Amino acid sequence: MIKEFHNEDAQKLADMMNASDEAWPGGFTHGMDFTAEGLLEDRKRENTLATYCAWDDAAIVGIAEITEFWRDTNVLYVDFLNVVPTHHGRGYGRDLLITCVEKATQLGSKRLDLHTWSGNMKAVPLYKKTGFFWVPKTLVYMRNFLPLILNLQVARPFFQKHNWYATFKRELEVEEDDFNGVYPYHWEEDGDILHIVIDAESGGVTQFENNDFAISQKVGPAFAGEESSVTWEIRNKTPTPLDVAVISHGDEGITIDFRDSFTVSDTKVVTATVSIDPDIEIRKKEEPPHQLMTDVIVNGRVLPLVSGLRVVHGVQVTTFPEYVVITPGEQCITVILKNNKHVQVEGMITCYTTGESHPFSISPGYSEGIPFSFHAVTDCELQFVVENSLPVHTVPVRVTTGGAVIMQKGKEVILENLQARIIVSLAGGKTSVYDKNTHETVIKFVSDELGPPYWPSELFKTPYTVRMQQRNGKVRAEFTAYSKKHSTTLVRRLEMDAGPMIKMEYSFTPQRDVYVQFGGETSGAGGILTLPLKEGFVSEPTVEEDFPLGHGDLPENPGAYKEQWMCYQEDESAFGVIWEKCAKINLRSYSFPGIIMDTRNLHPLYLYVGRGTWKDVRKTWSMLHNVTAPPAEPQGIWSVNPSLVMTAEDMITAHFTLSNRRKRPLKGTVNTQPFQVSRGSPFVFEATFETSDIGIAKQSLQVETDLFSREIPVTVVRAGKKESKVLLDEGGTIQVDNGLYRFEVAPSYYGSVIFWGTDVNHLLTPYPEIKQLGWLRPWYGGIHPIVFAEKRDFPGRMHKEDFSYSITERKVHDISWKGVTVTSTLQEIKGIQVETSYLTTGYSNILAICHTLKNLTSAPHSLYSGMSFYVQPDGSLANATLYYNRPQLVQRKRTPYGGASVCREWAAVQGSSTFLTVLGNSIYTLDMEKDGAHVFTPQKRNIPGNSQVSEFNYVVAARSLEESQAYRVLRDLQWD
Structure with missing residues (x-):
């Protein structure tokens, strides 16, 4: 039984769809079950004209949805057709298609279209049996002209006597229907025949035959500025003469004014000349052709014939x-x-x-x-x-001399700079963006959609007008269209200059209670999608029909995003979307993110197209919103945290969290423990690891799912020994001894660490004197904080400040770290207080340093701060060798020539047996020839009023270059 869908049937429809994976290549649900609520929400987005369900008793076993076709007028489209696999071959698909054809006929449509795939061996013959033709050279676009034919006046006598489906005759091979530009329909039963041929270009009848007569219309090649011809052939199949009149005319640019009447006893052939204007519009293949239309009147009955003229230049x-x-x-x-x-x-x-x-x-x-x-x-x-x-x-x-340019070419408007080309069609406003770096179209068929429902948009078929402006390397285009459905005029403005950012704004006159979505297709499959979610930044390769899925697989609520941007990255190029305020974010497979905005509360959108990564998109967002973006490192769409654990014992049992940022569940086992996780429902578990020596150990967790097996690396840092104590001795200096290494802090001497090591001092310092080192004067050496207002002021004047101290203790991974905090309230930079904590744990080779700037005022401050590390590994400068990455590994031995370099995260200075390792966000290395190699961590910091910023640096005594580099994981530590 076929019935129209009602909302109360949503759960039964969801059950049917969830049981349909087997029928679709790659599956149908893709691992995320449909729900009644989700289906009803999806229906609000689509302008569905009719939804039919096939029922078997109380269960829905099939569905067909009809919408308007998004390109051609008066054409309907089977947007979705599915029958649950258990009911294939039982006529449900046939009955649904017949119902769709008859609905399109009832609505007066001229055609019904659908898409499928070439390997759909079950369905393609069924589609052909119900009147669909596979358009040649497509994968696989099918057209059905039965709605036009069933409404033909001259065809009604046949269909009043015969069932169109039962009497339809055609071959049902799974192949393209290439009939030299026509689609033939043939019916036959009880001696009655009906043969109708459709012209593929125009979609109109070009040949008709029944028991009484046959009429055809054929046109010759159509070249601009030349003449063509049209030929009619009328054949009388009865003994009684036919009274025939032929009245023909053409579209604009096609000149024919042919009128004639005659009697046909047998066969008559009539030919007329068609003149084609030399300046006729040359239309693209996706646009409708020019038409030659003829009314043939046979014994008082009108038969309209239409031929498409795809006019080209010779x-x-x-x-x-x-x-x-x-x-x-x-x-x-x-x-x-x-x-x-x-x-x-x-x-x-x-x-x-x-x-x-x-x-x-x-x-x-x-x-x-x-x-x-x-x-x-x-x-x-x-x-x-x-x-x-x-x-x-x-x-x-x-x-162009480097800025943007604009031009109009036919119905296309082009905005272009050195990074990108934007092409906007005035036929429907469809927009594509071409990346000139990758030579690829990054988005296409992006358009303006008003709703809900949004799809298909009436604006796809609406003509746009444009106003263009170009001045001083900056261009602006203003596209205007009128929405009949919502009685409002839409204006979309695009602005481009020499940079990678493109500004887009909407306005509506008058304002209506309606939303606008700017969305379409993207080539993002295979690229990396980065999203700044509140629960953590995510970077994940996109996979067509797998990630991202629609139906809320990724958050649609803008409130779920920590920042207002997203980025597709591929081949060293980035395509980003930045917004200020929106109502909803619609992320679907293989689609440009649909940014939905309330037309009564509109804000600009920005596109980023050019070389770069998500970091460049984020930097642009930061500039537009006038905010400072804190450091962030994206993870995958699912992750196990922490990736780093620290212990001071021979065995550690750590707690881990497996998180999934998708709505689609991830199921499997981790270290044989079963889990199922989706967004907002993580899995917490324990894992135990053994450690022996102090240092870095690489361990792993084994994750198994139906789709993949993966080892998740876990770094175990053996920071010390729990049984060892940290001893503090307060005198003129404060000595801290952890049983393996000791350090000594002199608060009155620049708040600096003047000793760190075992028997020999790894730090270079003139303590208690103040001396000169190379061009540095006054020079205190050791480890101490630096603060300065301008970059050129390095290393600053904190030696002029006074320091106090306090004994401090902090915890990380349940390990106690003890040491000294030195504090200075600056006099030269009023309102700033500097706190520097030097920390260690029992029997550890690590010195942790927490450097904090406090803004004691309500005014924001911007300045540079960090730490200085003057080192002499193993107590000597003689053979100190500097290592850092930029991005490859750089080595600098002692020579008569010095140099300075900026790198990130890690640097090491090698002595006779120790690799003295420094870790920080920003690293500045200074090769001072015979005076050694030293390391600094200055970084620009923007501090809002009455707030503070902190950074951890680490000094580690490593035994090898490999171990030194392995200690970089300490930067991932999250301190309590």
Whole structure:
């Protein structure tokens, strides 16, 4: 039984869809079950004209949905068709399709379309049996003209006697339906026949035959500026003469005014001339062709015949590049000539602008490229004429000196700079963005959608107008369209300059209670999608039909995002979307993120297109929102945390959290423990590891799912020994001894660490004197904080400040760290207090340093701060060798020549047996020739009023370069 869908049936529909994985390549649910609530929410987004359900007793076993087709007018589309696999072959799909055809007929549609895949061996024959034709050279687009045919006046007598489905005759092979530009329909029963041929270009009837007569219309090739022909053949199949009248006319640019009437006893052939204007619009293949329309009246009955004329130039002229944007001076473009005729074409092509001419000779169907040179310093046009051809082919040329340019070419408006090209079609406002770095279209078919429901949008078929402006390397385009459905005028403004950021704004007159979605398709499959979620930044490779899925797989609520941006990254290029305020974010597979905004509360959108990564998109967001973006490191869409554990014992049992940031569940085992996690429902578990020596140990957790097996690395840091105590001795200096290493702090001497080591001091210091080291004077050495207002003021004047101290203790991973905090309330930079804590734990080779800046005022401050590390590993400068990454490993031995370099995260200085390792966000290394190699961690810090910022640095005594690099994991420690 076929019935229309009602909302109360949503759960039964969800049950049917959740049981349909087997019927779809790659599955249907993709591991995320449909729910009644989700289906009803999805229905609000789509403008569905009819939804039919197939029932077996009390269960829904199939569904078909019809919408308007998004491209052609008066065409409907089977947006979704599915029958649960257990009910395949039982006629449910057939009955659903028949119902769809009859609904389209009832609504007066001229066609019903659908898409499928070439390997759909069960369904393609069924589609063909219900009137669909596989359009040649598509994967797989099918058209059904039965709604037009069933409404034909001259066809009604046959269908009043015969069932259209039962009497329809055709081959049902799973292959393209290539019938030389036509689609033949044939019915036959009890001696009655009906044969109707549809012209593939126009979608109209071009041939009709029944028991009484046969009529056909055929047109010749259509070339701009030339004549063509149309031929009618009328055949009388009865002994009684037919009274026939033929009235024919064409679209604009197609001239034919043919009227004739005659009597046909047997067969009559009539031919007329068709004139095609030389300046006729040349339409793209996705646009409807020009039409030649004829009313044939047979014994008082009207039969409309329609033929499509896909008008082309006999010699087609295009250019490479297609859009000519150049720098000033001598340039060369290639003019491409294609012979669209069926005979050899020879002649001459001339550029009227420059006078340059070239001969050509081209075989039928082939192309030839001809170079033309020209000189341009300002915007201009190149005009080309082909010999013996009337049209003048005009090529707009835009000259850029680094900024953006704008041009209109036919129905397309192009905005372009060195990073990107934006193409907006005035036929529906469809927008594509081309990345000039990767030479790929990063988004396409992006358009304006008003709703809900949003899909399909009436604006897809609405003409747009444009106003363009270009000044001082900046361009602006204002696109306008009128929505009949919502009685409002939409304006979309695009602004582009020399940079990678493109600004987009909407306005509506008058304002309506409606939302606007800017969305479409992206080439993001295979790229990396980065999202700044509140629960953590995520970077994950996109997989078509797998990640991201729709239906809320990723958060749709803007409140779930910590920052207002997202980024697709591929081949060293980034495509980002930045917003200020929106109502909803619609993320779907293989789709541009749909940013939905309330038209009564509109804010600009920004696109980022150019070289870079998510960090560049985030930097642009930070600039637009005038905020400082704190450091962030994205994780995968699912993750196990922590990746680093620390212990002071021989065995550690650590707690881990397996989190999934998708709505789609992740199921499997971790170290044989079963789990199922989805967004907001993590899995917490324990794992035990053994440790022996102090240092870094690599361990792993084993995750098994149906899809993959993966080892999750876990770094175990044996920081010390729990049984060892940290001893403190307060005197003129404070001595801290952890049983393996000791350090000594002199608060009155720049708040510095003046000793760190075992028997020898790894630090270079003149304590208690104040001396000079190279160009540094006064020089205190050791380890101490630095603060300065301007970069050029390095290393600052904190030696002028007074310090106090206190004994301090902190915990990390349940390990107690003890030491000394030195504090200075600055006098030279009023309102700033500096706290530096030097910490260690029992029997540890690690000195942890927490450097904190406190803003004691309500005014924001911006300054540089960090730590200085003057080192002499193993007590000597003689053979101190510096290592750092930039990005490859750099080594600097002692030579008469010094140098300074900026790197990140890690640097080490090698002595006779120790690799003295320094870790920090920003590293500045200073090679001071015979005076050694030293390390600093200055970083610019923006401190809001009445707030503070902190950073941990670490000094580690490592035994090898490999171990030194392994200690970089300490930067991931999260202190209590």
